[in-house]
Amino acid sequence: MESQYLLSQNDLPTQWYNVIPDLPEPLPPTLHPKTLQPVGPDDLAPIFPMELILQEVSQDRYIDIPAEVRDILQLWRPTPLLRAVRLEKALGTPAKIFYKYEGTSPVGSHKPNTAVAQAYYNKQAGVKRLSTETGAGQWGSALAMACNFFDLQCKVYMVKVSYHQKPGRRSIIRIFGGEVTPSPSEETESGRSILAQDPDSPGSLGIAISEAVEVAMLNEDTKYSLGSVLNHVLLHQTVIGQETIKQMEIAGFEPDVVIGCVGGGSNFAGIALPYLQRNLRDGTKTRLVGVEPMACPTLTKGPYAFDYGDTAKMAPVVKMNTLGHDFVPAGIHAGGLRYHGVAPILALLHEHKLVESIAYYQIPVFEAAAQFARSEGIIPAPESAHAIRAAIDEALDAKEKQEERVILFELSGHGYLDLSSYDAYMAGDLEDYAYPEEKIRESLTHLPQVDF
Numbered sequence: 001m002e003s004q005y006l007l008s009q010n011d012l013p014t015q016w017y018n019v020i021p022d023l024p025e026p027l028p029p030t031l032h033p034k035t036l037q038p039v040g041p042d043d044l045a046p047i048f049p050m051e052l053i054l055q056e057v058s059q060d061r062y063i064d065i066p067a068e069v070r071d072i073l074q075l076w077r078p079t080p081l082l083r084a085v086r087l088e089k090a091l092g093t094p095a096k097i098f099y100k101y102e103g104t105s106p107v108g109s110h111k112p113n114t115a116v117a118q119a120y121y122n123k124q125a126g127v128k129r130l131s132t133e134t135g136a137g138q139w140g141s142a143l144a145m146a147c148n149f150f151d152l153q154c155k156v157y158m159v160k161v162s163y164h165q166k167p168g169r170r171s172i173i174r175i176f177g178g179e180v181t182p183s184p185s186e187e188t189e190s191g192r193s194i195l196a197q198d199p200d201s202p203g204s205l206g207i208a209i210s211e212a213v214e215v216a217m218l219n220e221d222t223k224y225s226l227g228s229v230l231n232h233v234l235l236h237q238t239v240i241g242q243e244t245i246k247q248m249e250i251a252g253f254e255p256d257v258v259i260g261c262v263g264g265g266s267n268f269a270g271i272a273l274p275y276l277q278r279n280l281r282d283g284t285k286t287r288l289v290g291v292e293p294m295a296c297p298t299l300t301k302g303p304y305a306f307d308y309g310d311t312a313k314m315a316p317v318v319k320m321n322t323l324g325h326d327f328v329p330a331g332i333h334a335g336g337l338r339y340h341g342v343a344p345i346l347a348l349l350h351e352h353k354l355v356e357s358i359a360y361y362q363i364p365v366f367e368a369a370a371q372f373a374r375s376e377g378i379i380p381a382p383e384s385a386h387a388i389r390a391a392i393d394e395a396l397d398a399k400e401k402q403e404e405r406v407i408l409f410e411l412s413g414h415g416y417l418d419l420s421s422y423d424a425y426m427a428g429d430l431e432d433y434a435y436p437e438e439k440i441r442e443s444l445t446h447l448p449q450v451d452f
């Protein structure tokens with residue numbers, strides 16, 4: 001039985017798919033963090049190069065991928081689609097389980113798909129340095145690699161709890177010439193402000209974003225780069241879904257459900273949005289399911305509201321599902337899924353019930369990860385393991401109902417630099433944690449008062 005479905009470099013997409021023209025209603029405006037009025041290109045220019053600003057608001061359904069970007073993407077793309085035959089057998093399910101494996105990239109995740117594009121456009125604009133945040137380090141290592149390819153400096157603020165949990169990722173950042181600092185730090189005003197309130201702060205993506213944005217705003221040679229959430233980031237990730245559709249056609253199966261983990265939303269959007277286009281255009285009924293940790297249940301429990309993108313209220317204000325910009329998550333091991341908000345595109349689609357969401361505790365997530373590793377031979381990243389948990393549950397549901405079902409999930413990265421997380425799981429040291437409802441209610445009292 002064939003279990004690998006591969007494409008050649010000639011099959012690498014030549015265009016990104018832009019979902020904005022196909023949304024059920026226009027996205028709410030992006031607002032200035034000080035005036036709370038809609039931003040224009042000039043407001044974003046201190047942070048982003050103009051080409052990415054234009055992509056952020058583009059109404060073009062397809063945008064050409066520059067040749068220089070495709071040349072680098074071809075180092076690892078197209079990525080493989082695999083059928084989890086051994087996992088199917090272990091589960092005893094009639095379901096067929098497929099996964100798109102993004103862990104074959106040089107840094108082991110989907111993040112370079114947008115890092116390379118962002119570095120390219122910044123280089124074209126004459127930028128010398130990029131600043132960014134990173135949670136588990138996947139994004140920071142991807143941007144450091146991309147900056148290296150385009151001869152740019154790279155400054156990374158890594159959430160402090162992950163900085164200590166995942167030393168391998170900070171090593172990768174440094175190997176590629178990047179500079180990495182645990183956040184909150186004494187290097188920025190926003191970092192110093194947080195430390196003054198809480199010297200032992202474990203950090204958060206919101207805090208790290210504040211530090212990175214501050215550096216970009218205070219230095220003319222520096223722009224800010226974001227690894228998820230924004231429209232142009234989701235755009236760059238759609239190479240995943242475009243490839244997958246071709247590969248599933250080769251396999252001869254049509255997925256009933258497409259699953260991905262959700263932090264800011266870029267990897268889930270990357271595989272789901274091309275399938276959403278088919279749902280809207282062709283009337284297909286593919287379910288699209290985003291999976292979150294119970295410790296950071298943004299889509300599942302966060303209200304759809306305008307909020308700041310960072311803790312210090314320097315990043316633009318967008319309408320999204322949010323747990324509040326001052327949200328500080330527990331130190332769970334899925335460090336890439338701890339952002340307080342989610343991509344506005346996914347939030348809008350979720351509001352219109354065009355995508356679903358589900359949340360899990362971390363112990364059953366690691367149980368699923370271990371079962372997958374023992375069956376398929378790949379140790380998944382803790383973030384990706386959330387999608388595996390949902391895929392296994394889908395397969396078990398199909399078994400209980402004795403029905404055929406085709407399940408597709410994105411394995412967004414490998415876990416070979418997350419082994420301390422697996423050590424904690426095998427030692428019985430992990431704890432299940434759900435973010436308390438009262439803390440969500442409290443953080444939401446600090447949302448900006450917006451009239452839009």
